[in-house]
Amino acid sequence: MTSPIWFFYHLPKTGGQTIRDHLHAGLGSEGYLHLGKWDRDRPLGFDDVAAMSADQLAGLRAIGGHPLTVKFHSLFADRSKREIVVVREPAVRIVSHYNFSNTMRERRSEPLLDFEEFLTSQTNRQTIALVHRFGLPRSRQLLDKVLYGLTRCAFVGRTDDLDQTLPLLFGAIGISSEVKGRSNVTGETINRYVELTPSLSARLQAENPLDVMLYSAVGRLQDASVSRLQDSKD
Numbered sequence: 001m002t003s004p005i006w007f008f009y010h011l012p013k014t015g016g017q018t019i020r021d022h023l024h025a026g027l028g029s030e031g032y033l034h035l036g037k038w039d040r041d042r043p044l045g046f047d048d049v050a051a052m053s054a055d056q057l058a059g060l061r062a063i064g065g066h067p068l069t070v071k072f073h074s075l076f077a078d079r080s081k082r083e084i085v086v087v088r089e090p091a092v093r094i095v096s097h098y099n100f101s102n103t104m105r106e107r108r109s110e111p112l113l114d115f116e117e118f119l120t121s122q123t124n125r126q127t128i129a130l131v132h133r134f135g136l137p138r139s140r141q142l143l144d145k146v147l148y149g150l151t152r153c154a155f156v157g158r159t160d161d162l163d164q165t166l167p168l169l170f171g172a173i174g175i176s177s178e179v180k181g182r183s184n185v186t187g188e189t190i191n192r193y194v195e196l197t198p199s200l201s202a203r204l205q206a207e208n209p210l211d212v213m214l215y216s217a218v219g220r221l222q223d224a225s226v227s228r229l230q231d232s233k234d
Contacts, residue, residue, distance in 0.1 A: 008064030026175025035065030082154035091204035
């Protein structure tokens with residue numbers, strides 16, 4: 001029987017580095033393909049993966065990274081797809097993303113980003129990212145369409161709960177369920193240029209209503225995901 005392939009739609013600053021590192025450790029470079037730059041000059045796209053040999057594609061058990069979308073499903077037409085999505089509380093994610101971006105810029109001796117200007121690119125970022133990952137058209141029903149897309153995913157989770165949910169997910173994939181702490185892409189401390197105060201959190205939540213509703217809905221979807229993963233062990 002052909003094994004399923006796991007698609008990890010990595011949204012920025014949601015804990016994806018931890019998942020990526022564990023998938024790579026458990027599956028190796030032949031079993032896990034990360035589309036991001038990592039040790040390359042550029043990210044991989046659809047055409048790069050389509051150019052891989054049939055044996056290389058058959059050997060993959062998981063694929064992930066920011067460029068991954070449902071378009072890649074067509075490259076694995078004879079295999080079932082199991083999709084993974086993790087989201088984060090919106091205000092926490094935005095501040096984390098800003099601090100990470102400026103840490104990287106400072107290490108490259110580049111000018112720091114202005115926080116207010118940065119916010120203009122972050123409005124409902126997770127919802128919009130999932131619209132792209134799922135290949136959905138832009139419409140007034142963005143959130144409804146995204147939530148419908150999430151119902152087909154094998155695992156939907158929240159960053160805050162990964163310590164409890166990742167062992168179940170990794171066990172379902174067939175790799176070690178022992179998670180040794182969290183990872184970040186730098187491997188070093190991220191500087192804090194902005195602190196998330198209660199007033200800033202309230203402001204960011206008000207400015208990102210779709211992501212707030214997404215995060216709330218994912219709490220319920222996560223419970224269903226956990227139940228499915230637990231049932232699959234029985």
